[in-house]
Amino acid sequence: MDIDINKYIEIRKALHRNPELKYEEFDTAKLVAEHLTDLGYEVTTGIGKTGVKAVLYTNRPGPTIAFRADLDALPILELNEFEHKSQNTGKMHACGHDGHTASLLCAAESLVANKEAYCGNIVIIMQPAEEGGAGAKAMIDDGVLENPRVDKIFGYHNRPGFKQGLVFVKSGSAMGGNTSISVEITGKGGHAAMPHLTHDPIVAGASFVTQVQTVVSRKLSPLNAAAVTVSEFHSGQGHNVIGSKAQLSLSVRSDTKETDELLVREIEKTLKCVCEQFNCTYEFTILLSIPALVNHRQETTDVIEACQYSFDKNNLLEIDYMPTMGAEDFSFYLLERPGCYFFIGNGEDSAYLHNPHYDFNDENIAVARQVYMGVAQFYLGRDQ
Numbered sequence: 578m579d580i581d582i583n584k585y586i587e588i589r590k591a592l593h594r595n596p597e598l599k600y601e602e603f604d605t606a607k608l609v610a611e612h613l614t615d616l617g618y619e620v621t622t623g624i625g626k627t628g629v630k631a632v633l634y635t636n637r638p639g640p641t642i643a644f645r646a647d648l649d650a651l652p653i654l655e656l657n658e659f660e661h662k663s664q665n666t667g668k669m670h671a672c673g674h675d676g677h678t679a680s681l682l683c684a685a686e687s688l689v690a691n692k693e694a695y696c697g698n699i700v701i702i703m704q705p706a707e708e709g710g711a712g713a714k715a716m717i718d719d720g721v722l723e724n725p726r727v728d729k730i731f732g733y734h735n736r737p738g739f740k741q742g743l744v745f746v747k748s749g750s751a752m753g754g755n756t757s758i759s760v761e762i763t764g765k766g767g768h769a770a771m772p773h774l775t776h777d778p779i780v781a782g783a784s785f786v787t788q789v790q791t792v793v794s795r796k797l798s799p800l801n802a803a804a805v806t807v808s809e810f811h812s813g814q815g816h817n818v819i820g821s822k823a824q825l826s827l828s829v830r831s832d833t834k835e836t837d838e839l840l841v842r843e844i845e846k847t848l849k850c851v852c853e854q855f856n857c858t859y860e861f862t863i864l865l866s867i868p869a870l871v872n873h874r875q876e877t878t879d880v881i882e883a884c885q886y887s888f889d890k891n892n893l894l895e896i897d898y899m900p901t902m903g904a905e906d907f908s909f910y911l912l913e914r915p916g917c918y919f920f921i922g923n924g925e926d927s928a929y930l931h932n933p934h935y936d937f938n939d940e941n942i943a944v945a946r947q948v949y950m951g952v953a954q955f956y957l958g959r960d961q
Contacts, residue, residue: 654933
């Protein structure tokens with residue numbers, strides 16, 4: 578199958594030059610929609626605000642499988658100096674979504690070219706707002722998994738620190754859940770020289786920051802994985818003033834829904850006890866909750882089996898540990914349909930994700946395309 582990979586490398590670089598943040602991916606969505614329309618897909622735009630859905634019908638009975646890529650960039654100032662660096666100051670494709678999108682567009686062309694070999698349907702999902710916007714849920718709420726009804730769903734993420742081109746999978750919990758929490762502690766302000774007349778929210782907040790670290794170490798089984806990070810702490814009005822409020826932000830990472838529920842419950846309990854000790858009150862608000870990504874056993878095994886004929890066995894791997902506690906809202910799809918989110922190594926020397934020096938490894942466009950083709954043949958092949 579003669580596909581010009583270089584064309585998709587150029588598309589990837591064009592996307593990298595023009596990064597757009599969550600729910601602002603208008604130019605990216607336009608490029609994607611036009612390309613898929615030209616390939617012959619039935620395209621719908623505006624799903625989940627800026628998402629794109631494209632369907633390839635074979636007009637032969639069979640299952641419907643979906644492939645998903647993410648469109649959005651991050652609010653990071655890029656420090657790379659190569660030709661395709663970001664032209665939008667303060668915005669950067671620092672997680673490889675430009676590469677994920679280009680990979681799926683490349684696969685989409687190959688899937689069309691191989692259409693006569695399939696029975697069933699293929700749905701291409703180009704999703705906005707993976708970075709903290711729950712774009713997957715927004716697309717699900719807009720019906721992206723219906724008409725036609727998706728039976729199984731697949732996607733991938735590049736992984737710095739792993740050999741370039743290595744395809745690996747993890748059954749069960751494969752990425753962490755992420756619950757973002759906002760805390761406001763209210764006390765009684767006053768003069769810095771008379772702290773005994775105040776209820777100091779900074780002291781209460783500092784005590785909370787220290788004590789909340791014991792939630793993981795003393796409330797959670799060591800057989801589970803979790804992390805609680807206090808990422809922001811703002812308070813005070815001047816060097817000689819004790820303010821009346823303190824604002825904190827927390828990022829809670831977990832390996833399962835049950836772990837997340839336990840952590841959130843114990844964090845609020847810790848906050849309540851601290852505030853009672855210092856005569857303060859509090860507000861505890863969950864801003865966003867992305868569930869842990871849990872791959873389905875059968876579909877995870879299927880990905881490896883689907884790839885065994887087109888990949889060297891040394892480039893296929895099933896692991897038994899979580900490769901990251903980073904969150905990924907593909908988890909929402911896996912709550913609705915069976916599927917697998919697989920990984921492809923971005924290179925052992927690659928800068929890490931969300932790093933201002935990161936760049937996607939363009940050699941993985943062809944790798945991801947081959948995985949998607951293998952999965953399509955496995956489930957939809959007429960010779961199955």
